Amino acid sequence: MSDPFIIGLTGSIGMGKSTTAKMFHARGVPIWDADAAVHRIYAPGGFAVEPIRAICPEAIIDGGVDRDALKAWMGREPSALKQLEQIVHPLVAEDRARFLKETEADIVLLDMPLLFEIGAHEHVDLVVVVSASAELQRARVLERGTMSEAQFETILAKQVPDAEKRARADVIIPTESIAGAETAVDEVIAHIREKLNA
Ligand SMILES: CC(C)(COP(=O)(O)OP(=O)(O)OC[C@H]1O[C@@H](n2cnc3c(N)ncnc32)[C@H](O)[C@@H]1O)[C@@H](O)C(=O)NCCC(=O)NCCS
Ligand SMILES: Nc1ncnc2c1ncn2[C@@H]1O[C@H](COP(=O)(O)OP(=O)(O)OP(=O)(O)O)[C@@H](O)[C@H]1O
Numbered sequence: 001m002s003d004p005f006i007i008g009l010t011g012s013i014g015m016g017k018s019t020t021a022k023m024f025h026a027r028g029v030p031i032w033d034a035d036a037a038v039h040r041i042y043a044p045g046g047f048a049v050e051p052i053r054a055i056c057p058e059a060i061i062d063g064g065v066d067r068d069a070l071k072a073w074m075g076r077e078p079s080a081l082k083q084l085e086q087i088v089h090p091l092v093a094e095d096r097a098r099f100l101k102e103t104e105a106d107i108v109l110l111d112m113p114l115l116f117e118i119g120a121h122e123h124v125d126l127v128v129v130v131s132a133s134a135e136l137q138r139a140r141v142l143e144r145g146t147m148s149e150a151q152f153e154t155i156l157a158k159q160v161p162d163a164e165k166r167a168r169a170d171v172i173i174p175t176e177s178i179a180g181a182e183t184a185v186d187e188v189i190a191h192i193r194e195k196l197n198a
Contacts, residue, residue, distance in 0.1 A: 004100070004108045005192055008124030010115035012162050013155050014141035016130045016175030021111040023185040030103055033111045037095040038088060042067070051087045056080070071151060081158065089118060107192055116160045116168060128188060129169035131162055132176050 007024070011017045018033070025031045041048040044063035052070075053060045059069040074080040096110065115121050141152050166172055173184040 002106075004103055004105055005126075005196060006100070006124040007107065007109040007126050007128055007188070007192070008115045008121055009109055009111045009128045009130065010113060010121075010165065011130035011175075012137065012159050012165065013113065013152065014137045014144075015132055015162070016173075016181065017111050017113065019178075020128075020130050020173055020175065020181055020185065021109060023182055024109045024189070027185065027189055029107050029109050029189070030105045031109050031111055032096055032099040034092055034096070034113060035111070037092045040095065041088070041091050047091045048087055052084070055083050055087070071147075074151075074154065081154070089114075093118075106196060107189070113159070116165065117158075121168070126188070126192065127168065127170045128173060129165045129171070130173045130175045130181070131166055132174065134162065136176065137162075 007029070009017055009021055009024075011020075018035075021031045021033060038048075040046055042052075042065035046064065049060060049063065049065060052065050056070070056073050059066055059073060061069060070080070070084065100108070110120070110124065112118075112120055115124070115127070121127050138152070141147060142149065147155075171184070171188055173188075174180050
């Protein structure tokens with residue numbers, strides 16, 4: 001089996017990556033989801049549990065990494081996110097490499113919030129960015145009720161700005177509406193299939 005065509009899907013927090021990734025999945029494109037990989041390594045027995053215990057023992061609850069405890073730690077320790085990333089990112093990269101090695105599909109999609117930040121855009125065949133207005137983004141994230149405004153700002157400040165992501169994208173998928181995003185997803189898949197069959 002030859003290497004798959006790799007779509008790198010990214011977008012800032014709350015811009016609609018997961019929703020758009022599901023649209024690709026519904027059209028037969030297998031998905032690797034970076035946030036889901038973090039959930040796997042944070043679960044009881046996961047690869048991140050012991051390394052995180054070493055830097056923040058109170059974040060380990062019932063054998064797994066507790067996100068609320070991590071967020072509380074981030075609130076009082078400015079270097080917390082950086083320390084976490086040093087543990088999490090290499091483990092997530094290993095998870096991604098396993099997925100790419102094992103897949104038999106001709107097209108796959110990597111759903112990666114930090115595609116540009118970690119330089120992974122250089123290893124994909126097409127960079128797809130989901131984007132909507134900053135107002136819609138903020139409203140959607142705060143509506144979820146899982147993050148405070150301050151936590152949203154901390155994460156946002158760490159991410160490559162939306163305008164820069166748009167400028168670096170091969171394709172932008174607008175996520176103001178479901179129908180608009182679905183049309184754009186159909187176009188992306190048709191374009192790739194055309195290229196693969198040429
Ligand atoms: C900060 C934490 C505790 C927040 O957990 P919570 O369940 O509330 O949110 P969730 O994990 O769903 O993240 C929401 C979104 O925040 C953004 N985000 C998360 N971590 C980071 C980061 N280190 N840098 C920039 N953006 C980030 C992503 O867009 C993500 O989709 C959690 O995201 C975490 O442990 N992050 C560190 C690990 C990491 O770097 N993950 C990024 C993907 S590899
Ligand atoms: N095309 C769309 N049309 C309308 N609403 C959308 C669209 N895409 C996403 N949404 C809504 O926006 C919110 C955020 O979407 P989603 O969870 O997919 O974003 P995300 O980029 O994966 O977020 P995060 O980076 O925080 O993990 C959700 O409430 C979702 O229903």
